[in-house]
Amino acid sequence: MRVYCTAAGDLVPLEAKPRLTIYVCGLTPYDSMHLGHVALLLLYDVLARRLRSLGSEVVLVRNVTDVDDPLLERAQEVGVPFWELVNGEIAQMSADNATLDLPATVEPRASEHIEDMAAMVGELLDKGLAYTVDGWTYFAVDTDPEFGRLFGLSLDERIRLARERGGFPDRPGLRNPLDFVLWQPSRPGEPEYETALGRGRPGWHIGCSVMSRKHLGDHIDVHGGGEDLIFPHHECEAAQNRSVADGSAVSIWLHAVHVAYDGYKMSKSRGNIVLARTVLAERDARVLRLAVLSRYHHRRGFEWHNDFLDDAESLLDRLIQARAQGRGPGGDEYAVRCLDRIDDDLDFPAAVGVLAEWATTILDDPAGWSGDRLAEVAEVLGLDLSAPRTSPRR
Numbered sequence: 001m002r003v004y005c006t007a008a009g010d011l012v013p014l015e016a017k018p019r020l021t022i023y024v025c026g027l028t029p030y031d032s033m034h035l036g037h038v039a040l041l042l043l044y045d046v047l048a049r050r051l052r053s054l055g056s057e058v059v060l061v062r063n064v065t066d067v068d069d070p071l072l073e074r075a076q077e078v079g080v081p082f083w084e085l086v087n088g089e090i091a092q093m094s095a096d097n098a099t100l101d102l103p104a105t106v107e108p109r110a111s112e113h114i115e116d117m118a119a120m121v122g123e124l125l126d127k128g129l130a131y132t133v134d135g136w137t138y139f140a141v142d143t144d145p146e147f148g149r150l151f152g153l154s155l156d157e158r159i160r161l162a163r164e165r166g167g168f169p170d171r172p173g174l175r176n177p178l179d180f181v182l183w184q185p186s187r188p189g190e191p192e193y194e195t196a197l198g199r200g201r202p203g204w205h206i207g208c209s210v211m212s213r214k215h216l217g218d219h220i221d222v223h224g225g226g227e228d229l230i231f232p233h234h235e236c237e238a239a240q241n242r243s244v245a246d247g248s249a250v251s252i253w254l255h256a257v258h259v260a261y262d263g264y265k266m267s268k269s270r271g272n273i274v275l276a277r278t279v280l281a282e283r284d285a286r287v288l289r290l291a292v293l294s295r296y297h298h299r300r301g302f303e304w305h306n307d308f309l310d311d312a313e314s315l316l317d318r319l320i321q322a323r324a325q326g327r328g329p330g331g332d333e334y335a336v337r338c339l340d341r342i343d344d345d346l347d348f349p350a351a352v353g354v355l356a357e358w359a360t361t362i363l364d365d366p367a368g369w370s371g372d373r374l375a376e377v378a379e380v381l382g383l384d385l386s387a388p389r390t391s392p393r394r
């Protein structure tokens with residue numbers, strides 16, 4: 001297959017092999033999962049399913065950033081203690097993931113890797129690649145000649161993005177405005193850890209370096225996350241990894257663009273969100289999966305409309321019916337066409353389009369076409385056609 005790599009700026013080959021690793025920067029548990037998150041999780045889920053169908057053992061690591069700046073703000077806004085918010089949101093997220101059948105091999109939490117993070121920061125300090133000002137420890141980007149080259153962004157653009165996304169380019173004492181936080185003092189209400197570095201908590205980026213290296217080692221086949229993580233998060237993670245291990249590398253950076261709703265990116269801050277659990281309370285989880293897959297391409301995104309759910313529901317019914325009725329030999333040509341669409345940069349809408357056409361063909365001539373073959377290919381998209389559709393609360 002081939003997929004678009006953000007660092008290469010082009011489509012690159014991705015071959016199945018005995019063991020393949022995927023690391024996804026998952027959710028920050030400060031709010032419930034909305035359909036933008038669902039689209040992102042589905043991208044890597046179907047990628048993993050397809051690679052498994054080609055014979056690879058796929059290790060999918062999807063982290064949970066449970067120690068980070070926005071969590072305290074959110075906890076204060078809703079008036080609950082930090083861990084009550086975080087653990088509650090993680091429980092809800094796990095339930096949504098289970099309902100949507102979005103498994104991961106490992107779901108590491110940042111808070112469970114604090115010692116390793118402190119050790120990595122200590123190593124960067126020992127190597128002279130980091131420095132401390134007023135209790136804050138920063139990575140010195142000037143020590144890394146590769147810093148900033150990964151995604152081809154201009155210096156102005158990087159400074160703008162750092163300012164927008166958790167960096168402090170204007171802070172006095174920085175040797176370079178793009179130097180980023182490795183370790184910092186905890187604010188009142190935030191978790192505080194006693195480590196070899198002293199008391200405090202890790203910065204955002206160091207967590208993903210530690211969790212990816214611990215669970216997958218120096219090399220990652222596919223590194224994913226939302227497009228808003230390209231800079232600074234992924235550039236910083238790569239810089240940290242290079243600094244502790246020569247030859248540390250990611251083969252393919254596969255980013256997911258956002259989903260829009262009411263004209264804007266679906267986001268908690270704007271309030272234009274549709275929660276996964278709201279939809280799942282009323283619809284079969286396969287309806288939601290199909291509604292998103294039938295519209296979502298990871299490089300184009302799409303704008304969500306609630307009536308997509310009705311379209312997906314009737315398509316699911318037709319697929320289930322076609323699977324049950326088809327009893328002939330035919331289907332290979334549809335299977336090839338559908339899988340080709342997935343293999344060509346994960347074009348889910350086109351793949352679902354082939355499934356829809358295939359179902360119609362089967363229902364027109366059940367004696368000529370195989371329902372089992374349809375079901376086999378639908379499995380690659382995470383759709384089990386053997387069970388009748390459920391209607392949770394309708």
Ligand SMILES: [Zn+2]
Nearest residue numbers: 025026208233
């Ligand atoms: Zn990350």
